[in-house]
Amino acid sequence: xxxxxxxxxxxxxxxxxxxxxxxxxxxxxxxxxxxxxxxxxxxxxxxxxxxxxxxxxxxxxxxxxxxxxxxxxxxxxxxxxxxxxxxxxxxxxxxxxxxxxxxxxxxxxxxxxxxxxxxxxxxxxxxxxxxxxxxxxxxxxxxxxxxxxxxxxxxxxxxxxxxxxxxxxxxxxxxxxxxxxxxxxxxxxxxxxxxxxxxxxxxxxxxxxxxxxxxxxxxxxxxxxxxxxxxxxxxxxxxxxxxxxxxxxxxxxxxxxxxxxxxxxxxxxxxxxxxxxxxxxxxxxxxxxxxxxxxxxxxxxxxxxxxxxxxxxxxxxxxxxxxxxxxxxxxxxxxxxxxxxxxxxxxxxxxxxxxxxxxxxxxxxxxxxxxxxxxxxxxxxxxxxxxxxxxxxxxxxxxxxxxxxxxxxxxxxxxxxxxxxxxxxxxxxxxxxxxxxxxxxxxxxxxxxxxxxxxxxxxxxxxxxxxxxxxxxxxxxxxxxxxxxxxxxxxxxxxxxxxxxxxxxxxxxxxxxxxxxxxxxxxxxxxxxxxxxxxxxxxxxxxxxxxxxxxxxxxxxxxxxxxxxxxxxxxxxxxxxxxxxxxxxxxxxxxxxxxxxxxxxxxxxxxxxxxxxxxxxxxxxxxxxxxxxxxxxxxxxxxxxxxxxxxxxxxxxxxxxxxxxxxxxxxxxxxxxxxxxxxxxxxxxxxxxxxxxxxxxxxxxxxxxxxxxxxxxxxxxxxxxxxxxxxxxxxxxxxxxxxxxxxxxxxxxxxxxxxxxxxxxxxxxxxxx
Ligand code: GLN
Ligand code: ZN
Numbered sequence: 001x002x003x004x005x006x007x008x009x010x011x012x013x014x015x016x017x018x019x020x021x022x023x024x025x026x027x028x029x030x031x032x033x034x035x036x037x038x039x040x041x042x043x044x045x046x047x048x049x050x051x052x053x054x055x056x057x058x059x060x061x062x063x064x065x066x067x068x069x070x071x072x073x074x075x076x077x078x079x080x081x082x083x084x085x086x087x088x089x090x091x092x093x094x095x096x097x098x099x100x101x102x103x104x105x106x107x108x109x110x111x112x113x114x115x116x117x118x119x120x121x122x123x124x125x126x127x128x129x130x131x132x133x134x135x136x137x138x139x140x141x142x143x144x145x146x147x148x149x150x151x152x153x154x155x156x157x158x159x160x161x162x163x164x165x166x167x168x169x170x171x172x173x174x175x176x177x178x179x180x181x182x183x184x185x186x187x188x189x190x191x192x193x194x195x196x197x198x199x200x201x202x203x204x205x206x207x208x209x210x211x212x213x214x215x216x217x218x219x220x221x222x223x224x225x226x227x228x229x230x231x232x233x234x235x236x237x238x239x240x241x242x243x244x245x246x247x248x249x250x251x252x253x254x255x256x257x258x259x260x261x262x263x264x265x266x267x268x269x270x271x272x273x274x275x276x277x278x279x280x281x282x283x284x285x286x287x288x289x290x291x292x293x294x295x296x297x298x299x300x301x302x303x304x305x306x307x308x309x310x311x312x313x314x315x316x317x318x319x320x321x322x323x324x325x326x327x328x329x330x331x332x333x334x335x336x337x338x339x340x341x342x343x344x345x346x347x348x349x350x351x352x353x354x355x356x357x358x359x360x361x362x363x364x365x366x367x368x369x370x371x372x373x374x375x376x377x378x379x380x381x382x383x384x385x386x387x388x389x390x391x392x393x394x395x396x397x398x399x400x401x402x403x404x405x406x407x408x409x410x411x412x413x414x415x416x417x418x419x420x421x422x423x424x425x426x427x428x429x430x431x432x433x434x435x436x437x438x439x440x441x442x443x444x445x446x447x448x449x450x451x452x453x454x455x456x457x458x459x460x461x462x463x464x465x466x467x468x469x470x471x472x473x474x475x476x477x478x479x480x481x482x483x484x485x486x487x488x489x490x491x492x493x494x495x496x497x498x499x500x501x502x503x504x505x506x507x508x509x510x511x512x513x514x515x516x517x518x519x520x521x522x523x524x525x526x527x528x529x530x531x532x533x534x535x536x537x538x539x540x541x542x543x544x545x546x547x548x549x550x551x552x553x554x555x556x557x558x559x560x561x562x563x564x565x566x567x568x569x570x571x572x573x574x575x576x577x578x579x580x581x582x583x584x585x586x587x588x589x590x591x592x593x594x595x596x597x598x599x600x601x602x603x604x605x606x607x608x609x610x611x612x613x614x615x616x617x618x619x620x621x622x623x624x625x626x627x628x629x630x631x632x633x634x635x636x637x638x639x640x641x642x643x644x645x646x647x648x649x650x651x652x653x654x655x656x657x658x659x660x661x662x663x664x665x666x667x668x669x670x671x672x673x674x675x676x677x678x679x680x681x682x683x684x685x686x687x688x689x690x691x692x693x694x695x696x697x698x699x700x701x702x703x704x705x706x707x708x709x710x711x712x713x714x715x716x717x718x719x720x721x722x723x724x725x726x727x728x729x730x731x732x733x734x735x736x737x738x739x740x741x742x743x744x745x746x747x748x749x750x751x752x753x754x755x756x757x758x759x760x761x762x763x764x765x766x767x768x769x
Pocket of ligand 1: 499505656
């Protein structure tokens, strides 16, 4: 092929973009609307303006094909439910009365009506609203949103490609509606759903869309024959339609695996594949499958879910290989850019030398454009960009933030023994019993107490310079005093300091560890109008000084009862951050573990007899494909043991987990070798206690008896009943009494009353034993 014909064939695109706007304008407008301060037309206008702004930015960056339809007031899976008319029965009237209010009612619930359930979008930290389907579900096409957003791009003269969630993934993400047998399989509705997609595709075609993208990320998970068959049928049928645009089926987050030949054989005109991280295996898979003759391949080569600049030379090599495997190769980010912040230019507090090796959505778009030009025109066409890229990569590799020889030497010297407690559990338990002198069914909490507006104001005051560090610390000490004396009066056995000094359980530690970066504007959508600013784990991790000892020691000075030290574990520190991509995750986890190990040791030296290392994210970080689980759990549990393995036998190590079904990590929970684990359990009626018992779990367990997700106050009888259920599985000598999770989102009044119920229930049961 000569250069010119290649040039004509390479286009650049992305699948989606951050929705919030440079200053989170969308969040402000939506929340204003909820509060009645913003009228619906004003909200719509803000949204339209933000979409226009995205389109302009994308086209100015030189992107040849812009995505449309990916914008959302809350969530794109909910938008898909609206598009196919799959509204929960209970919300139908509200949606018919007012589409916008009905939409928000489905997302957030109302006084009377429960919202849709929310859950994690694959292994990202974005949450979607789970479609509720049943045998009676009637689908009905509503192309309105897609058509309107396509038109907006056309009005700007852009080549637009509508992006829709594909029918197979939509059904695989759904669950049985309330009142429908739990074993109902939404995938059985495929034949009913396809005609609705056909209608929408025809509408988009009529409106001038040459290509439409159907996202099928669910196909990167382990899928059985029935599911692969459904995918084959779906794309055979949609492909056979005569009145339709060309179809691009997109997958991301992992390799397509068994679904690759299925889609390759289907009559769709194009596939979009991820070539980053574990999905890089798509390259070999594609070659082995004989490529995609006659099809368009969109190569997701710029990592869409992390914040590092691309390595252009490496990417061009991959893209060059791909050229031989498809009719036409285009360049894209690996997934929607929804999962990264908007623009590094807003980060004026990060060293400019470091900023050069970070890329957010705006920078990633430019990278895609550059790579497409390089692929089309050869390296000469992008010589200045390549030189700048090489220089920025060199800055990263050579940075002293990234490479700290002392940290590396220490990590390399870790031995098997460092991860093992000196004595086996039964002997430790005896030593701890003697030291702590706790009653049967000891009571405790998970760490945080209500984060009052007073506390948040104090933090804001400190940042703004309205109070100084000493003034701030006084306010924290005051809070700790209150929390400790409340717990003493309430009669809790193992106290906590309440975590008043922590803005967030990951951010607090990230701010105190060398090797982590914080952003000022690096907002990423978690769900709806909730945005988080994940810290960036950029370099080798070390701990310049103790992080928590001051407050734990202060709390302990106020009481004779044991005060539990409270740390965030290494796996959770990684899970809720952007992690480095230049070394295996296990290596990063080990460095974080060593820093935390020093904190554990300092707490112990300060007299702390109970130390809790939270790992709420252990389960959610499980890789998408089962084949990768064992390797993940190996390094994850090793990091936890390295954090906690250095303490004396009579120091009691606790851990805590939530947000999860624990069925598939029971063995990993055992391998943590923590003396006590507290788990979320109230809503599942202590199910996890039975599961742990059945698995032969030998240590102490605190299945939560108080659901902290709602302001509802459990009474003593309710807690007692849950504890009796717990006692059927776990003997009294090993059962703890605690809430499901921390109390930071709760108010004081319900916290007081709920903990009173909890202590009363424990006491009355103790009297029976
Ligand atoms: N110790 C933390 C707290 O109580 C645990 C939070 C969590 O599990 N997410 O807030
Ligand atoms: Zn929790």
